[in-house]
Amino acid sequence: MSTLAITNAGTVLSGDFESPVIADVDTVITEDGVITAVGRRSDLADLVEAADVVIDAQGSTLAPGLIDSHCHVVLGDYTPRQKTVDFLASYVHGGITSVISPGEIHAPGRPHSAVGVKALAIAAKTCFDNFRPGGMRVHAGAVVLEPALTEKDFADLQDAGVHLAKFGFGRYEDPSDGVDQVRWAQQHGITVMCHSGGASIPGSKPITPEHLLKLAPDVCGHVNGGPTSLDQAGVDVIIEQTEMALQLVQAGNLKSSVRILRKAYEEGRFHRIVIGSDTPTGTGVMPLGVIKTVAELSSFSGIDPAQIWAAASGNNARIWGLPSGFVRQGSAADLVVMDAPWGSTADNALGALAIGDIPGISAVVTDGVVRGLLSRNTPRAARLATARPEMTHLAGGH
Known part of the structure; x- marks a missing residue:
């Protein structure tokens, strides 16, 4: 012992x-x-x-310890997007003890077939189950939802222990066409995070409030923009008409995040606020991405910093069912x-x-x-x- x-x-x-x-x-x-x-x-x-x-x-x-609820891992402690190694171990020095993958979307040659996306998710989860860079917990293996996935595929993923999914980078003609995959994932115990706002990488599409209302994911990813935010009226629809977790990220729009935070706090919806970095992306590798977000939101919102810290720890743990936080x-x-x-x-x-x-x-x-x-x-x-x-x-x- x-x-x-x-x-x-x-x-x-x-x-x-x-x-x-x-x-x-x-x-x-x-x-x-x-x-x-x-x-x-x-x-x-x-x-x-x-x-x-x-x-x-x-x-x-x-x-x-802080939980980064939006960290773009791939396989191992490197990021092809920024061509940087050992970035996860460096994040530990920023107080981040766990990260949650929003899909291994930066894997070179990322597959779109059912067998390919399942294989990538299972491989990423299994690798990080056995690898703790800098001692951190990496909750990886978020299956990227694609039109080719059937309900049986989600049963297979559940059997393999996959419990994360990301919507927003699949080959859908219209994002609304992904309703079946979102529901099947949820029915098989998989927490679905959805992209929101403008496109973030080539090949992705903007996802509007109307899309989000139809898709009804568990988490509205970077509701403050990733990096381009939704319009204020659209964000208010998500806050007022759904129960989605509201994710605020460093790589988004700071003005939008402060407004969303204050609105959620004043309306008794703070339990839905979760914090992440949305890095590494074009914004870069940011070991202090989460703690910097906590400092910014604390200082600009006037809300108790201990509560903001909880949004980056306990709130994340509760939404994703994690052991820490x-x-x-x-x-x-x-x-x-x-x-x-x-x-x-x-x-x-x-x-x-x-x-x-x-x-x-x-x-x-x-x-x-x-x-x-x-x-x-x-x-x-x-x-x-x-x-x-x-x-x-x-x-x-x-």
Whole structure:
């Protein structure tokens, strides 16, 4: 049994937008990759002393790791779109402990036949089941919906463990023609994310609010634009007349995302807000894409940054049925320790996010294992977490 204790946290974020800060706790205990206790060090002292590894947060903030709900993986830790290797391991240094694939659409020569799209989805899922770049969880193998797919194909995908699908890049004459494939996917336990807004790559088509109402996917992908946003009236139709998850991404339209966020918050629809980066795409490789989005949305919307963090962790976990995203007993031990960056006028991570500063990350944990200290991508944290036993091989982030 492997145990980890993270203690002396000044603030602990829950990942639950309804109660985003856990009061009167400073310590989290994990065993074999799962959170087993959340409480005060004074009450958990024996478990802290007995832990194999102890992280002292030095009064900074402990949070669930970020989940990037729109990350364009292919096979392995590289991106053909940007011709970059090891980008996923670099995303871990931005506090991203899990990513969700919106379809391996950037695979060179991507197939369109039923056998081809099934094979690509199953291969991607199986590869990433056995590969954790930088320690992150990669939820891959999102089948790209095509007219050639039959209901039997979705039964095959379900049997293979595929639980993700993406609509928007198949060879449909009219996007409305994909209703059958969307329904069959949903009937077989597959969560369907749909492109929305203008075309994003050659060969794709714009998807309008009218298309989305007919298709009725589970997630309206990049509702703020990917990169070109829908018109305001069309977005309001999606918000008001459906129950789709509303995905806001870094690679979209910031003005649109702030308006959508405020509307959802004011109308009691915040549970539908999920956050992703929509990278790597033409926007580039962005290790800080999600945390930057959290900072932007926090500072421009005036909404509690702890709630925005929950939209990038617990909300994503709930919509896609993932094991991480929360700081609570039974959740996967994917965690981030962070603080206000050096030079910020804020004195903690939430204060930094509220004014638009990106916090400094000083520890990232996945599966209860410390994957990094002193992030090589964020600014330096004002207070740096320390580890016992000492982990000098992880301390040289910059």
